Amino acid sequence: MFKNYLKTASRYLLKNKGYTFINVFGLSIGLAAFILLSLFVKVEFSYDEHLSQKDRIFQVYVKDTTNNIPAFEMQTMGPMGPLMVEQVPEIMASTRFGTMQKKVLKMNNQRFLVDGVRYTDPETLDFFDVQPALGSSNLKLGKSDILLSESEALKVYGSVQAAIGETIEIVELGSFQISGVFRDLPDNTHVDFDYLISFENANDAFFSGVNFAMKKTVFDWGVVSAFPLYVKLSEANLDLTAIEAKMNTALEPHLSNRVTKLLPVDEIYFSDLSHGYFGRNGEKDKAQLYLIIALVILGVAIINYMNLATARYSKRSREVGIRKTVGGHKTQLARQFLTESFIITFIGLVFAICLVELCSPVLSNFVGKSVGVDYGALESYVILSSIVVGVSFLAGIYPASFLSRFSAIEVLSGRATSGKKGAKFRAALVGFQVFICLGLISVTMIVLQQFNHMSNLDLGFDHDQIVGVSLADKGVAENYETFKNELSRNASIESVTGASFSVFDGSASLYMEPEGLEEPVPITFMNVETSFVERLGLTIKEGDDFSSEGELNRKGIIINETAQEEFGWDTPIGKTIGGYKVIGQVEDFIYGSARETIKPLMIVPSKSGFTYAYVKISGGNVRAAMNHLQATFESMASDYPFDYNFLDDVFAKKYEQEEKLSRVFSTFTILAIIVAGLGILGLSIFIAESRIKEVGIRKILGANIGQLIWLLNSGITKLILLVALITLPLVYHFMSEWLDGFVYNISISVFTMLTPLIALIAVVWTILIFQSLKSANANPVNALRTE
Template sequence: MLKNYFKTATRYLLKNKGYTLINVFGLSIGLAAFIMLGLFVRVEFSYDEHLKDKDLIYQVYLNDTTDQIVNYAMQTMAPMGPLMVEQVPEITDKARFGAMANKVLKMNNQRFLVEKIYYTDESALNFFEVKAAPGGGRLSLGKRDMLLSQSTAETAFGTAAAAINQTVEIVGLGTFQISGVFQDVEDNTHVDFDYMISFENANDALFSGSSFKMDKTVFDWGVVSAFPLYIKLNEPSVDLAAIEKKMEVALEPHQKNREVKLVPVNEVYFSDLSHGYFGKKGEKDKAQLYLIIAIVILAVAIINYMNLATARYSKRSREVGIRKTVGGHKAQLARQFLTESFVITFIGLVIAICLVEICSPILSSFVGKSIGIDYGVPETYVVLLLITTLVSLLAGIYPATFLSRFNAIEVLSGRVTTGKKGSAFRTALVGFQVFICLGLISVTMIVQQQFKYMSDIDLGFEHDQIVGVSMEDKGVSEKYETFKTELLKNPAIASVTGASFSVFEGAWSLYLTPEGMEESLPVTYMPVEKSFVDRLGLTVSQGEGFPQEGELKTKEVLINKTAQEEFGWEEPIGKKLDGYTVVGVVDDFIYGSAKTAIEPLVMVPSKSGFSYAYVKLAGGNVRAAMDHLSATFQSFASDYPFDYKFLDDAFAAKYEKEQKLSQVFSTFTVLAIIVAGLGILGLSIFIAESRNKEVGIRKILGANMAQLIWLLNSGITKLILVVAIITLPLVHHFMSQWLDEFVYNIAITPLTLLLPLVVLIAVVWAILIFQSLKSAYSNPVNAIRTE
């Protein structure tokens, strides 16, 4: 019997190639989107789940209870870890981390600019199951030991074994010996490191390259909070609240008013408290959103199948009548139609897997993670079979029930009717498709408008043709004036000015006490060259800028308007700020991110100690200017390579996530419209077939082409308008909340919401008009011949 079902289903599908093609195409797109986004979400929710001690390891966060705003920080003081192991019985071990950024390593007669070098306790190797690479020796962390990842060792030395016992110099910190090589860290863990040295180097590492000196070290209390801390408990089933309380008690003599929060290691990746210290930070709401989008597209494809299957009831009803007349049971007929659904779904799945194989490298590159189907595990085939079965049932259950319920006598006598109930159900399905498409189009347009707005926003200073050059190299920073003079010898370079910060990566924050206030406030502290204000085109709205001639007055500072407002100064000129005198106010400019509010800012004139040079190009031959800049830098630099970034590119990089979100919505909106368009085409076929005789009669009675087209399509147009009344207010509500995350954002106007509606109606009518013209041009005699 089953063989007969498959044979009959295959014959029917081959006979009706257009119907089969539309269903297979729609389901394959839906399944491919579902599988790809499902794989991505699976990877996102797998972070640190492989750790065998995941139920024992926690990251520590601290909150200062004297602050009005609750703000848990991952940075702790270095002595805290040992203190907790000593005084809290449930804590058996600790692992602390610190990081040095953008350091140069000299190894194997090569120089490498390394984004991050981590110093940590040897226990971190056990916490995160770091394993030795083949030929990588024994992993240990003495004070002058260094561990490399396998990929790094192979890049620098050819093999892991060749790297063992080699000497490495970290510029500014000293020499280390490679004691071991470890296997590259798993992709699905929130930590990520290629270079590790012992935490014993923390004090030298933290202050490397700085002239700042202290009597104490970072291993003393009250010096600096800069180190993420992980602890391991003695058993998984513990009272976390009680342990947090014990930790607070142990910490009280050293850091008062601290509240402790422990986050399980397998929850750190998605935790709102985490800020991605190792460069990996997940957004659970985004992952869930992508999964919802995948399910929605698949649901739209399933709905298409239902609509197309039931739209052909007039052609299948006689088949059902004959089968029932010769003894077919309702259950047998239902199984026949479910078999057709299974065959179409299986073909769609095969095509979907091909699409996944083609598109997964693109998705992997886009999200920066390895996304793909693992054919080496049996679970893959079980999941694919379950998807096929479930989709087949969901897509086929209603058509099977609908088509198998016809009464044989009514069918063969020509009195069969679909009934109002079936029509209402199909209308609801199409309404759902319209809801999804209109919602996705609206959200996509708003996201794109917001991204464009941020890209074009007035930053408050000149950023066109300005290059930020890192001056970490002492050969450049200590000879800045000479370096600057050499640069300006080339007419392609208009100006050079120095600053001790990177504009879009923030600056130092100090607590200063404004005149007239008793409490100190956090203020962004920016030492800059006196020409900085003029060279970047900042607007001095009150007082004067830094004088370009005469002696440098390091105690005369500029503040921004936000600082003036925060300090409550109506007349800011001459006011004192912890020993500094305000001589001018500059208009606010964006120096961090457009997603956050501008902070109070004080700009202090300086003539040395700059870590960045901002070079204004004269225009014209940019390549010649960059060649001269690179050559000049390299002539002064002794260790660091030429590292630069155009300010325009640096600002755009701040909104990479928003850009990717915009691209994701755009891509899947197009897919949803394509799949839903197939469903609307199915509805137009259904409408045309069910009103075929009516159209013929109206044509004979004199109805013109426009009247017939409106007759066939007015229903779905009215449906779109009704659905829009529900959809657009929801879009306005949720997207307004999303836009509130940005300090600078667009306003959602009526036009913003009406434009997607117009676009959707235009797309729908473009689809409907084809079938409508076909019906309108058909010979009315053929339509009423049976009457």
């Protein structure tokens, strides 16, 4: 019986090639988008699920219950981990992390600038299932040991065996022996490290490169809070609230007014608390949004099939009537139509897999993660088979039940398909497609406008052709004046000024007491060269910059507008902040991130201690200026390589997520429009064919081409306008809430809301006009011939 269904369905689909193509192409795009985005979402939600002890491992967060620090922080003090193991019976082990950023490592007679060297406890190897690479013995982490990832060992030494026992010098810290090589961490874990040394080196590592001595170390209470802390419980499913209470009690003698929070390790990746310490943090709402987009596009493709199928099956009423007359049962007819749905879905899946293979490398590169179908896993085939069965059932169940439920007399007389019920259902399906397309177009337009607004934001200072050069190398930092003078000799370099921070990545906050306030408040603190305000083009609103001070006055500072407003000063000039006297005020400028509000800022002049030099390049010969800059740096540097960034690039990198979001919306909006457009094209052909006699009669009675085109297309145009009354207010509401998450955002105008509607109507009419013209220009005599 199934063979007969298959043969009949194949003949029908081959006979109606246009109908088959529209459905197969639409389903293949929908399925490909669904599979690709589902694979990405699967990766996102799999973070740290592989850890063998994930039910017992938690990250510790600490909050100051006073008003000074209202949020939970991941950074803890060095002695906290051992204290918890000692004082809380349920905690059997702990591990801490610290990071040395952008350190030079001398190994294998070469120098490498490494983004992050982590110092940690040996328990990390157990917590995160770190395994020795093939060719490496058991891993150990003593004070003089260093562990490498397999990929780094292969890159530097050529093999795992060649790396074992070699010595690595970490500039400004010391020499370490490679005691082992571990397998590369999987992509779906929130931790990230390629170099590990013992936490016993934490004090030297934390203060490496500083020019002052500390009486206490990071292993003492009250020195520094900088280390993420993880604990392992004695067993799973313990009462976390009770454990946190015991931790609070243990912490009270050392840090008062503190409360702790335990976060399961497999929830860290999506948690707002983690702040991406290891550079790996996800956004759960965006991952869910991508899955919704995938389901929407697949839904549009399924609706296309249902719409066209019910329309086409209406033309097959005689076939259905004859089948029923000769004894065909409702179930048999339903199976016939479901078989056709299965064939189309299966062919669509084959093409979808081809599209997935073509597009998965692009998506992997775009999201920075490996995304693809694992053809070696049985699970993949089960899921793909389930997709075929599920989609073919969803797409075919309504058409199958639509005609099979009527009696033979109803079908053969035309009463089953000539009523308004089928037309209303098709109108509802088309309305849903319009709702999706109009919503996606509107959202995409707003996201693109917001991204462009952020990209072109007035930062409040001159950032064009300014290069930030790291002064981490002592040879350059200690001879800064010589370095600066040498650069100034080049005609393509306009100016050089130093600072103790990176504009968009640095700065620090200190609690200080502004004049007139009773309690200390956090103020961003920037040490800069006296020419900094002038060279970066900051606008002096009141008072003077440092250039008018003559001999450097280390107690004269400049503040921003926000500082004056928050301190409640009528005028800032002459006011004091913790012993510093305000001599000037600059207009607010954006530093750090434009996602956050500008905070009170004090700019303090200095002659030395700069970690960055900002070089302004003039004219169009950027290459010559950069070559001179690099040559000058390298002639003075003893250890560190030339490390620089254009300020424009650094700022743009801050908004990669918004750029990616805009690209995702743009891409899948286009796909949704293509899929919906195919359905509308197929439906327009059906409408034109089903109304061919009406068009012929109207032409004979004197209707012109314009009237006939409007007759055929007015229904869907009115439907679009009706759906827009529902869609656009919803888009306005939800996107207004999304924009509220940005400090600097656009306003949604009437033009922004109407443009997507006009664009969609234009696209739909472009699709409809060809078939409409064909029908309107047809000879009415042919249309009125009896069959």
